Amino acid sequence: MAYTAADVKNLRERTGAGMMDCKKALDETGGDFEAAVDALRARGLAAAAKKSSRTAAEGLVGVAVEGTKGVAVEVNSETDFVAKNEQFQDFVRNTTQAALGVSGDDVEALKAASYPGGTTVADALTNNVATIGENQQIRRMKTVTVSQGVVVPYMHNAAAPNLGKIGVLVALESEAPANVLEDLGKQLAMHIAAAFPMALNAEDLDPEMIERERKVAAEKAAESGKPENVQEKMVEGAVAKFAKENALLSQVFVMDNKTPVQQVVDQAGREAGSKIVLKDFVRYQLGEGIEKEVSDFAAEVAAAVQG
Numbered sequence: 001m002a003y004t005a006a007d008v009k010n011l012r013e014r015t016g017a018g019m020m021d022c023k024k025a026l027d028e029t030g031g032d033f034e035a036a037v038d039a040l041r042a043r044g045l046a047a048a049a050k051k052s053s054r055t056a057a058e059g060l061v062g063v064a065v066e067g068t069k070g071v072a073v074e075v076n077s078e079t080d081f082v083a084k085n086e087q088f089q090d091f092v093r094n095t096t097q098a099a100l101g102v103s104g105d106d107v108e109a110l111k112a113a114s115y116p117g118g119t120t121v122a123d124a125l126t127n128n129v130a131t132i133g134e135n136q137q138i139r140r141m142k143t144v145t146v147s148q149g150v151v152v153p154y155m156h157n158a159a160a161p162n163l164g165k166i167g168v169l170v171a172l173e174s175e176a177p178a179n180v181l182e183d184l185g186k187q188l189a190m191h192i193a194a195a196f197p198m199a200l201n202a203e204d205l206d207p208e209m210i211e212r213e214r215k216v217a218a219e220k221a222a223e224s225g226k227p228e229n230v231q232e233k234m235v236e237g238a239v240a241k242f243a244k245e246n247a248l249l250s251q252v253f254v255m256d257n258k259t260p261v262q263q264v265v266d267q268a269g270r271e272a273g274s275k276i277v278l279k280d281f282v283r284y285q286l287g288e289g290i291e292k293e294v295s296d297f298a299a300e301v302a303a304a305v306q307g
Contacts, residue, residue, distance in 0.1 A: 003031035011036055015046030038212065042219035057287030058083050059136070061167035062096030063153040070151035070169040071099040072282045073110070074139045076290075082134050089160050091128050091136075095121050096162070099141050107138050144171040144280040150178055152185025156193040165286040168192045171279045176272035184268045184276065187255060192283050197248035200280065205243055213242045248281060 003026045011022040011033065017040045025036035040046035059076035060083050073096045075088075082088050098113045098121050111122035119127075121138070129136055144151055149172045156166035168189040172181045199205045217238035221231035244250045249262040261278070269276035 003033075007031065007033060011040075015040050017045040021045050038216050038219075041216050042223075044220070057290040059139075059286055060089065060092045060159065060163045061155075061165060061284045061286050062092045063155060063162050063167040063169055063284075064096045064100055065151050065153050065169070066100045068147065068149065068151060069100060069143065069145045070153060070171065070282075071096060071102075071141060071143045072167045072169055072284045073099050073141045074284050074286065076137045076139050076287070078134045078136075082132055082136070084159070085132060087132060088128065088136070089163055091124060092163055093160075094124070095138065099143070102141070102143075105141050105143055107141055110138060110141055140284070142169075142282045142284065144169050144282055146171050146173045146279055148175060149173045149276075149279075150181040150185060152182055152189055154186060154189030154193065156190075166193050167282070167284045169280075169282040171281065172276055173279045174269065174272070174274055174276040176269065176274040176276055180268070180272045181276065184265070188261070188264075188278065188281075191251070191254045191261065192248065192281055194254050195248075195251050196283065196285075197251055197281070198246040200248050200278070202243035202247040202250060205247060210239060210243065214239050249278065 007026060008019060008022050011017070011026065012019050015022070015037055017025075021040060021043075022036070025039045026033075029035040029039060037046060057076050058078060058080045059074065062073045062075070064071055073092070075092045075095060077083050077088060094116055095110070098115055099110050102109050102113055111120065111125070113121050115121045115124045117124075125136060125138065152170045152172065153162060154168040154170070155162055155164040156168070158164040170185040170188045170192065172185050172188075174181055198209070214235060217235040218231070220238070221234040224231065224234065226234070249260070249265075251261050253259045253261050253264045255264075265276050265278050
């Protein structure tokens with residue numbers, strides 16, 4: 001599998017490893033980007049999780065809540081300039097509101113939903129592209145609900161009310177007073193924005209991701225030269241640590257840097273006199289998982305690849 005100068009650059013940005021180390025890793029893996037990431041991590045040359053990576057796609061994330069239902073929607077644009085455009089912001093705001101009436105998380109169903117003015121979201125999007133003169137796409141949506149309690153929205157560094165680059169929803173199931181749940185939900189949302197949990201519980205983490213962590217840990221353990229039974233414990237310990245740090249309920253609460261989130265929720269329930277369950281959450285970061293080419297030091301990378 002061949003690779004390009006851009007691949008070397010992206011690997012460097014993703015891992016923080018040196019450029020020549022990135023080139024070597026791509027050489028060894030035949031250009032397989034993810035395998036190269038794992039190879040660098042196994043050598044201790046890359047951090048375990050640059051979870052926000054270099055998410056450079058432009059646009060906006062919108063969040064909206066109605067009753068006990070909340071929704072987050074990401075709409076991408078080509079430039080940040082368009083993301084600041086009032087017409088584009090209105091479109092994202094109206095589309096997010098329309099998503100509240102859609103069952104599930106189907107973007108195609110959202111596009112078919114009614115939009116203010118008697119048209120559909122898809123038609124409004126087409127008009128937006130034509131009038132603004134830049135490609136735009138509804139990338140994804142996610143809905144959370146509770147039978148009783150609250151869904152709390154939060155926008156980190158909002159560009160406009162409920163619009164920005166990191167949108168969070170927190171679903172709290174409880175009979176506790178709404179103001180108590182709102183306050184707790186806001187704190188949890190700020191934690192989620194900062195800590196980037198990948199799942200609610202360790203059991204909900206992607207099995208493929210866990211297996212990948214296990215393989216990286218096994219390579220590191222093998223390089224230690226320790227007895228096989230010790231290596232097995234090292235691997236299991238590394239996997240358990242990864243799961244604990246990436247599941248929301250077991251993460252250490254950023255507000256005090258010592259208490260697991262589950263204990264924070266339990267304590268709030270005791271103080272309110274009613275059990276509180278953190279049922280679900282959404283964390284949408286604009287452009288998450290999308291790479292955007294940047295040309296600074298491209299010549300340097302090209303030279304390394306050719307050399």
